Amino acid sequence: MKKIDVTEAIILAKKERNLTWEGIAAELGMGTVWVTSACLGMNSMPEAVAEKLCAYLELPEGAKAALMEYPTKAWDKEVPQDPLIYRLYEVVGVYGDTLKEVIQEKFGDGIMSAIDFTMDVAKEENPKGDRVVLTLNGKFLPYKAW
Amino acid sequence: MKKIDVTEAIILAKKERNLTWEGIAAELGMGTVWVTSACLGMNSMPEAVAEKLCAYLELPEGAKAALMEYPTKAWDKEVPQDPLIYRLYEVVGVYGDTLKEVIQEKFGDGIMSAIDFTMDVAKEENPKGDRVVLTLNGKFLPYKAW
Amino acid sequence: MKKIDVTEAIILAKKERNLTWEGIAAELGMGTVWVTSACLGMNSMPEAVAEKLCAYLELPEGAKAALMEYPTKAWDKEVPQDPLIYRLYEVVGVYGDTLKEVIQEKFGDGIMSAIDFTMDVAKEENPKGDRVVLTLNGKFLPYKAW
Amino acid sequence: MKKIDVTEAIILAKKERNLTWEGIAAELGMGTVWVTSACLGMNSMPEAVAEKLCAYLELPEGAKAALMEYPTKAWDKEVPQDPLIYRLYEVVGVYGDTLKEVIQEKFGDGIMSAIDFTMDVAKEENPKGDRVVLTLNGKFLPYKAW
Amino acid sequence: MKKIDVTEAIILAKKERNLTWEGIAAELGMGTVWVTSACLGMNSMPEAVAEKLCAYLELPEGAKAALMEYPTKAWDKEVPQDPLIYRLYEVVGVYGDTLKEVIQEKFGDGIMSAIDFTMDVAKEENPKGDRVVLTLNGKFLPYKAW
Amino acid sequence: MKKIDVTEAIILAKKERNLTWEGIAAELGMGTVWVTSACLGMNSMPEAVAEKLCAYLELPEGAKAALMEYPTKAWDKEVPQDPLIYRLYEVVGVYGDTLKEVIQEKFGDGIMSAIDFTMDVAKEENPKGDRVVLTLNGKFLPYKAW
Amino acid sequence: MKKIDVTEAIILAKKERNLTWEGIAAELGMGTVWVTSACLGMNSMPEAVAEKLCAYLELPEGAKAALMEYPTKAWDKEVPQDPLIYRLYEVVGVYGDTLKEVIQEKFGDGIMSAIDFTMDVAKEENPKGDRVVLTLNGKFLPYKAW
Amino acid sequence: MKKIDVTEAIILAKKERNLTWEGIAAELGMGTVWVTSACLGMNSMPEAVAEKLCAYLELPEGAKAALMEYPTKAWDKEVPQDPLIYRLYEVVGVYGDTLKEVIQEKFGDGIMSAIDFTMDVAKEENPKGDRVVLTLNGKFLPYKAW
Amino acid sequence: MKKIDVTEAIILAKKERNLTWEGIAAELGMGTVWVTSACLGMNSMPEAVAEKLCAYLELPEGAKAALMEYPTKAWDKEVPQDPLIYRLYEVVGVYGDTLKEVIQEKFGDGIMSAIDFTMDVAKEENPKGDRVVLTLNGKFLPYKAW
Amino acid sequence: MKKIDVTEAIILAKKERNLTWEGIAAELGMGTVWVTSACLGMNSMPEAVAEKLCAYLELPEGAKAALMEYPTKAWDKEVPQDPLIYRLYEVVGVYGDTLKEVIQEKFGDGIMSAIDFTMDVAKEENPKGDRVVLTLNGKFLPYKAW
CATH class of the missing domain: 1.10.260.40 (lambda repressor-like DNA-binding domains)
Known part of the structure; x- marks a missing residue:
């Protein structure tokens, strides 16, 4: 199977x-x-x-x-087309450099792990239209000098 | 200027x-x-x-x-290469379909807006290594039938 | 099914x-x-x-x-080839920057939604050759400052 | 110049x-x-x-x-990135086949010209948020059999 | 069928x-x-x-x-590989700007229609090797100012 | 120079x-x-x-x-965007397989040379709109068996 | 068949x-x-x-x-991946401009035909390791002025 | 310099x-x-x-x-456009699998080196049109089992 | 089989x-x-x-x-997506020029063979988290002047 | 600076x-x-x-x-062309799935970090031709379940 x-x-x-x-x-x-x-x-x-x-x-x-089983992770298109998923990609595009500035200012030279990582979706009720709240939580990994 | x-x-x-x-x-x-x-x-x-x-x-x-001035938003590469930014792209790739399932289960057919949208970065201190916490908050937009 | x-x-x-x-x-x-x-x-x-x-x-x-069911929207080629569809893509290419100028002059910084959106096709009779009239109607979404 | x-x-x-x-x-x-x-x-x-x-x-x-002067028309990226322009591209992607069905049902086999073509942008005021109305008007060109 | x-x-x-x-x-x-x-x-x-x-x-x-039935026209590769077809693509590449200059000098700002269009193949006998003669005939469509 | x-x-x-x-x-x-x-x-x-x-x-x-000087021939984009030139590319796409069938039926297995090649543009006057006539003339080159 | x-x-x-x-x-x-x-x-x-x-x-x-039957020639990837075939592609990349210089210096403005063309593979024995010898033989085709 | x-x-x-x-x-x-x-x-x-x-x-x-100095070898386009160079790329495409069959039949599993490699261009005079003769000579490198 | x-x-x-x-x-x-x-x-x-x-x-x-049988080596995507494999690709991207500098400083102008090549994976135990140790061993091949 | x-x-x-x-x-x-x-x-x-x-x-x-300063890491081409660097990319292509199998068999579901990572180049003298020895050493990061 x-x-x-x-x-x-x-x-x-x-x-x-x-x-x-x-x-x-x-x-x-x-x-x-x-x-x-x-x-x-x-x-x-x-x-x-x-x-x-x-x-x-x-x-x-x-x-x-x-x-x-350990999956081989793969996804179909480099730029996703479904509007819900594309908007996330757009966020990475528009705010990528900003996140690099802000995260590295707070933590030093390194990255947010996508492996030691969790994510959550919540609904924020709002009279002007409910809001989707995504929380991404990843371990900070500093670059190593050797 | x-x-x-x-x-x-x-x-x-x-x-x-x-x-x-x-x-x-x-x-x-x-x-x-x-x-x-x-x-x-x-x-x-x-x-x-x-x-x-x-x-x-x-x-x-x-x-x-x-x-x-209203910017023309653009970014350089379809697949970003800097490791900090790439990991975000990887998250979109790995969890894109999952987010579609979970968000649409909670909200119906529609998307999380990337326009009526805010984002925040926080630091979660942790003895095993501090963690980066990203919060994305976007208005849910239902598809229209007409 | x-x-x-x-x-x-x-x-x-x-x-x-x-x-x-x-x-x-x-x-x-x-x-x-x-x-x-x-x-x-x-x-x-x-x-x-x-x-x-x-x-x-x-x-x-x-x-x-x-x-x-909520569809996963996808389309085959980044640049469509069928002449009827390609002409629409060409319109986006030729008039994209123009539409950005004109829409944002009228509405401020933001976009026309493709989600809260309707579209209509009409036929305009004309002795020199009938004309296709497409009407796109989308909610204006202003960018949020936070 | x-x-x-x-x-x-x-x-x-x-x-x-x-x-x-x-x-x-x-x-x-x-x-x-x-x-x-x-x-x-x-x-x-x-x-x-x-x-x-x-x-x-x-x-x-x-x-x-x-x-x-007659311009050489060109645009930068096959898939536009600015959100206002991308949404138009998304509309072509999502509704391309639909428009082919509806236009050719109304007019026969052929296309809407992007040359013998006009376009207009209007603002539709709406208490729930103003709406952008784009009108595309192109001559129908029937394919030739020879 | x-x-x-x-x-x-x-x-x-x-x-x-x-x-x-x-x-x-x-x-x-x-x-x-x-x-x-x-x-x-x-x-x-x-x-x-x-x-x-x-x-x-x-x-x-x-x-x-x-x-x-009205076909959805599509072709496999952006750059065709079969040598007979590639040579035609090469002609478009090498002579594209030239044709734009010559056609628009003769006709004004506009294009040769690929819809109101006919094409013919003939054989020109020649002792040094027969020659292929392709004739493309398309209606000139002037751009519209509005 | x-x-x-x-x-x-x-x-x-x-x-x-x-x-x-x-x-x-x-x-x-x-x-x-x-x-x-x-x-x-x-x-x-x-x-x-x-x-x-x-x-x-x-x-x-x-x-x-x-x-x-002998030029190094190059052109900018694999799929040309200017409408006049794109239409030629579209013709190659739509009629490429057809031309292969018709030329090889007339001449045998081989190609039309794009090197031993000439081209001409003419204007055909027509009350319904003048027509552009392109004539491509290339030596037929049979494949060699060895 | x-x-x-x-x-x-x-x-x-x-x-x-x-x-x-x-x-x-x-x-x-x-x-x-x-x-x-x-x-x-x-x-x-x-x-x-x-x-x-x-x-x-x-x-x-x-x-x-x-x-x-006359084949429609096609190959899978623009950049071949199998190491034996990739090395040939690498040779075209590294020595392409050089071959243009050397061939056109010897023959004038034109190309080596890939149609009126033969190729041969031979083995050259060598104590330091046998060598592969490929011989490509194509008719020179001069560009035509008209 | x-x-x-x-x-x-x-x-x-x-x-x-x-x-x-x-x-x-x-x-x-x-x-x-x-x-x-x-x-x-x-x-x-x-x-x-x-x-x-x-x-x-x-x-x-x-x-x-x-x-x-040791050069960093790079070339401009994955598929070269100049006709003289493209024809070489076409030869790799059309005959790539053939060369793999013939070379590995003669030499075993391995490749022709593009590093321990020489190349020569010669002119073969011919009354029907002179011919370009390219000779590629590369050391055969067998794959290693370990 | x-x-x-x-x-x-x-x-x-x-x-x-x-x-x-x-x-x-x-x-x-x-x-x-x-x-x-x-x-x-x-x-x-x-x-x-x-x-x-x-x-x-x-x-x-x-x-x-x-x-x-001698395999035709091929792999699916130019940029691999599975995180384990992508990290290797990232290493090639980030350290490619560095490795060129360091290897050619040690060995002269040439390359590390990927054919006369072996590789090994080992586990290095470490209280802060075990480490993966990859060893790549390839024959140095000097470029030939001729 | x-x-x-x-x-x-x-x-x-x-x-x-x-x-x-x-x-x-x-x-x-x-x-x-x-x-x-x-x-x-x-x-x-x-x-x-x-x-x-x-x-x-x-x-x-x-x-x-x-x-x-913290660099924004980027590299020019998705598939590197310089032969020394390309061979590394080829190794990732040919052995990527193999490394996934072997590393995950030894360590469980996770990846080798490219951030908490060191690399070394050594020369192994060998009468048949010296050999390049690359050692990659990265922390194993297990995927998190949450």
Whole structure:
């Protein structure tokens, strides 16, 4: 069983049981963004979590092993086209140099890790229109001199 | 005077007076990310803010008008190469589909605006290594049916 | 059932019953451009509209759910090749900077939304050759300072 | 004198006299979009219009000839990055196939000319936020069989 | 039946009956280049011509409708690789600016239409090696000022 | 003196004396397209022609040698953007496979040379709008088996 | 039968009979490079050669016609990745301008034909390591002035 | 002094003294292709050769050191456009897989070195048109198993 | 049997027997990196090694021949996206010019071979986090002057 | 003073004093690769090291500050062309998937850091030709589940 097949099985089970990513994540006691990304095949699950998910959604045999596999991360286009995703890319383009200035002013020469990293999505209610709040949290890694 | 010239003048004044972006932003009573981006030429400043900045840094004549101009936003490479910026692009690549799932589950069919949008950088102290916390806050825009 | 399968089913039904996009749209009480784009899988349909369409064209079970799904918008080539579509791209290329000047002169710093957006196609009869009239109507979104 | 030099001279004169593109166009008795595009070097001006503009803005000698020259139209990036312009490109991407369906249903096999073509920008006031209205008007050109 | 299936059916019939494109075109009373392009799916056929072709080659049912459909024109690579086709692209590259100079000197500011357009291939016999003669004939379209 | 400098000198002289490419070519007894391309730096001139041109336009010393140099042919973009030139590229895209079929049916396996090649532009008057007629004439080169 | 099927059939027969390209070419009385390229589908075979090959390898019916067809030459990547092939591309990159200088110094303004062209591979034994010797032989084609 | 300046100085001296690359190479006792490439800055010269060249052409001080520097090899476009150079690229495209088959059949798994490599250009006189003969000679490098 | 099929068979056998690449390599008496690359189809195996592997993993008939075949090396994207692989590409980008300086200072003008080449991965234990140690070992190849 | 100006000053001083990167690094008590990369502007120097270097090479005022600045890392081409650097890119292409397999087998799901990273170049003498030995040493970073 390949990661892509588990993803399809999960999406099917989710539809049939009328679940949400948020609900599944709560069931597993993990964050919604991480759980969704692991279900979509972009992160590997630790054994205990994979086991819980397989039991909860009654996934077929082989699903646990596939969820635990280390994925080869890849995405289709260098510049994403779907408007929701493109706007994130636009933010990186418009604010990239700004973030470099501000982060390195605060932390020194180095980067925010995308590996030792977590992310969260929240909804901020607002009478003029609700707002999406994304929080990215990554370890600062200083460059090494040797 | 062009935006790029104002940017150079600001960076020079900032170095000579040993200021930080955070300090300049506090002086103006605005957010650090927004002030930095406007100083780098990626956002236009309202007149009152531009005036305050020109007075504070004693910028040359013409600076105020240039800071108020509406920029043509552009960035150099489709895939950014500087490691700090690339990691942000990588996050968009790895988590793009996940964010689409999670945001649209919470809000319906639509996008997070990159225009009616704010961003903040914070430092989370941590004995295992401090962490960078980015917060993106954008209005949700539902697609229109007509 | 996937969006692409519904699209095929709709096109088949449309051919067999000798319908037009304009006729289908009138039946649904919605705009022709929007209805066509939703039928081609580029917009999601509200439940009531999807239901009406399924009944009108006697689409198979599962079609309603697929029409209501939020699409991942994507298109094939960065520079479109079909002459009808390329000419639109050429208009964006030739008049892009002009539109930025004229729109921002009228509205301030910001953009025309492509999300809170409608579009219409009309025919203008003309003895020297009929003319195509496209009307794009998008909410103006001002940039935020924070 | 090259087109780019005339553009700079026009922009300078416009700033100094505090004019708008709309005002200049009204003075010349032509449309705002066309006048702006010709001033930015993307269209050639008929002699009478060029003469009027030179007189009105007191442009230097050589400006008239440069305004009348036939431009080589070119634009910088295949996928534009400035958000205002990118949204137009996104509209072409999302609605390209739809427009092909709807236009050819109304007119037959052919295209909307981008040469025998006019465009207009209007402001639609709206309590929920003003709206940008773009109108594109191009002659329909049927493909020839021979 | 799709255009690509008709193309295959035509090529098969052409081989079996040992026909040439020139012969088929003569039978239909149309130009060889146009007939070939329509058979390859790059142009739509008027009903009368499609009917004649179907009868002549005894094409299967559904072929007529497919031949009459308006094609979405697309080609594989931005820079074609087959040497015969690449040489044409090379001609556009080497002589593009020259043709712009010469055509606009003769006709004014505008373009040669690729829609209201015909093309012909002839053989010029020559003792030093026969020569290919391509004739392109397109309506001149002047740019519009408005 | 480089080819690009000669080109500028020629264009200046042409403007000052109010000449046309057609007139210059007639003076030299050569074709308009070839003369224009050589003046734009895309072909080398035989000594006698270069001499005649230098005398006719009173070009500066060094012009003759530069006109005779073998150019390195290059053009800016893989997909040309100026509408007049793009339409030629579109013709290659739409009709490339057709031309391969028709030429190779007439001549066998091989290509039309772009080196042993001439081209001509003519005006065909027409009450519905004048037409541009391009004639390309290239030696057929058969592939070699060895 | 398509060219690609013949290629597979030839490779299978070659393996089963333990033949080499060199041996097959000797059998046909043609050059190894040309025979290999025709078997891989990149050149068309004259009827007599195709017949001989079909008999020698007992290829299925339809193979002869497919071998005689004029191929549409295409290759996968603009910059080849396999190290053996990339090195050839690197040679073109490093020595391209040099070859232009040296060939045009010897022959005048023109090119080496890739159509009226032959190529050969030989092995030069050498105690420090054998050497590959490629010989390219193409007709010089002078540019035409007209 | 940079390599590019030496190249210009050499080309100037070569023109003034009416020399050829072949003549210069003979003077230095080295191959024409190698000498030309080193003069164009694509190879470094051993000290003795550089000295000889500087003396022969009376190059300015600093030329010797620049000729001896190790170049960073780079070329402008992935797909070269000048017809003479493009034809070489086309040969790599059309015959790349063929050369892989033939070379590896003769030598085993490995490549032809582009570093331990020489190249030569010769003229083959021929009544039907002279022919260019390129000889590439590179050490075969077998892949290592470890 | 093709290389890709052998790769799948090896991965299956490896999972079922719970083996590691390191264990398989030890069994064959070869390096882990080389064995893995050959199993993934990126290197050809000498007959003795292929035989041993087939016996050890009980691979199906045809596997030995496929393992011995000379691969056409290719990889998917010019800029790899998986973070583990991208970091290697980033190292080449950031340190490429540095390595050129340092290697050529130590060895003269030439390159490190990627053909006569070995590579090794080791684990360096470290209380602050274990470290990956990659060792690349390639023959230095001096450029040839001729 | 900008980083690029310091780089030029360093290279000049290095030439005039006939130094090597290795010698400069020894003087500073740091690794050769790191020192070279910092001198080329691809890493920032800690104050003490920058001070030492400025004193040693007698660099102009402003050099210390520029050496300490945090660089924006960028490199010219996605696929490097210089053969020495390209071979490294080729290694990443050919062995990328292999390294992923081997590293993750040894360490779990994660990556080798390119930030907490050191590199070394050594020469291995060998009678068949000396060998370049590159050692890359990066901290293993495990992916985080949250």
